[in-house]
Amino acid sequence: MASIELRGIEKWFGNTEVLKGIDLCISDHEFIVLVGPSGCGKSTLLRIIAGLEDPSSGKILIHDDDVTEKVPSERRLAMVFQSYALYPHMTVSENIGFALKTAGMKRTEVEPKVREVAELLELASHLDRLPKQLSGGQRQRVAIGRAIIRQPKAFLFDEPLSNLDASLRVNMRIEISRLQKELGITTIYVTHDQTEAMTLADRIVVLNEGRVIQIGSPRELYSCPQHLFVAEFIGNPRMNIINCSNNNGQLSLGLNDVAKISFSQPKTNIHKLGLRPEAIRVVGPSKGILEGRISVCEYLGSEQLVYIDCGLEELLTVRLKPSDQLREGENVGIAFDISDAHFFDSVGRRLNETS
Ligand SMILES: Nc1ncnc2c1ncn2[C@@H]1O[C@H](COP(=O)(O)OP(=O)(O)OP(=O)(O)O)[C@@H](O)[C@H]1O
Ligand SMILES: [Mg+2]
Incomplete structure (x- = not known):
């Protein structure tokens, strides 16, 4: 668990500047939601934090340690995507335990950890199934389980629920909120869905065209938008x-x-x-x-x-x-x-x- 600090993050793809100087301090245990229109740079920012993409300039600090030059595995962050990216030929148990196994942990040590995570996510009775034998929500929980088991310093979620139907989304939203509170893991969560943003976030970061427009609690953004863009973006139906x-x-x-x-x-x-x-x-x-x-x-x-x-x-x-x-x-x-x-x-x- 850790604080995360972004200092002046810029990103150019060729001649296009996609992130235009992002400064953000995220406290330990905090749940931050990034929202903004399609193409505003949310996924790029998350990938830069994870180390999957290099910033053109700026620094990333995790727990006051400058990780800008470090590879993803050294950052100890867990990323969960919209596409669950489970291994189709492995069981739930093997998918969840994969990272520990590849890190060289013995089978007898991996098994109790997998069981503990599966119980937390109510997957204990499905450990022998393959991903294709699971519902969308269960697959998403396996993806989360795979992230949790590594005891990451932070969770990075990129639209993790957008493949699910409406009622499952609500269940999973509550589940993620409960888990994050229980585990106290610093979380950065990207979504288009403003109900998700309002209900999950300690603070919401509204991005537009590669810039932070406003950062605040859901209540602050709703009652006191500092910019017309935020006023129109937060609230349904809109202002x-x-x-x-x-x-x-x-x-x-x-x-x-x-x-x-x-x-x-x-x-x-x-x-x-x-x-x-x-x-x-x-x-x-x-x-x-x-x-x-x-x-x-x-x-x-x-x-x-x-x-x-x-x-x-x-x-x-x-x-x-x-x-x-x-x-x-x-x-x-x-x-x-x-x-x-x-x-x-x-x-x-x-x-x-x-x-
Ligand atoms: N590898 C790349 N090469 C060139 N341009 C890219 C690359 N990745 C992203 N972009 C561009 O950068 C901009 C930001 O993309 P990004 O994926 O971060 O947006 P987003 O906010 O996550 O959008 P969405 O809500 O649609 O997922 C877009 O204009 C996109 O076309
Ligand atoms: Mg995206």
Whole structure:
């Protein structure tokens, strides 16, 4: 178990700069999730940490030891991929124990360790099966078992659950969270799935185009996004973003001045206003800040999502209680508290004074 520090990691593939100076300090025991759009450099960064790829510049420290020049086996990190990469001709037991066997450990020593790991992962009754005789979730657990048995300093996961169906993903997510807490192993986990990011992470690192945009707890990123990119990336359904401008104590909403709000905040460079779907209330016609017509109602059982056309550039998404009776085509008013709004300037930086 160990802390991991990245200092100024850059990576060029030919003439393309894929990582543009990544600095990150990960504490011992911490669960870090890397998120960001496809191609932003998540897997490349993980491979650089593992030693499978060299950085063009920068340093990697594990437990204060500079490992930048060290080969993967000297780093003692365990990587688990989306494709489980199990040996098809070996049993579960042989797959889990493989690393110890190749390290020269005796069979009598390997066996109890394999059994211990298999019990931890609820695989004890499947030890004699081949990978093809297992479900996707079981295969993924074998891959994790193979990583755990080496007692790595840290786990590196690259989208480990994306091959699994939705319900299995939830089970495995809970399983990984439980295991990580139980073993206390520092973990770096890459995912596209923001529910995974929000539920697993102590801290989330949001990457875009090879740069860190924000690092924070799931709560910090959701309630106080420092950049428009994070505001739109974290949260499902995503935050409503309304074009706006601040003139003479009035905030105009929409490119065509759909509505005006008196507004005392002195900042004049407001370009976007963000509202979470749950920060918006639907009121009677002419009783809100904006007027609109309900375009679509989506009833989801525990909540409903209502999409409202207010003449803005995009429909507003509103999260309401399932008991609210609303009809598509109905005219409504839209209300919200200005204190719930997030403000961003023309380059996407957060403008709220406090939050
Ligand atoms: N070996 C390589 N040679 C050239 N370009 C590469 C190589 N590996 C990755 N890239 C490029 O680097 C960029 C980052 O790739 P990377 O695989 O790190 O993205 P990612 O964030 O993991 O994306 P995804 O979410 O789709 O897995 C991409 O534009 C990719 O095309
Ligand atoms: Mg990737």
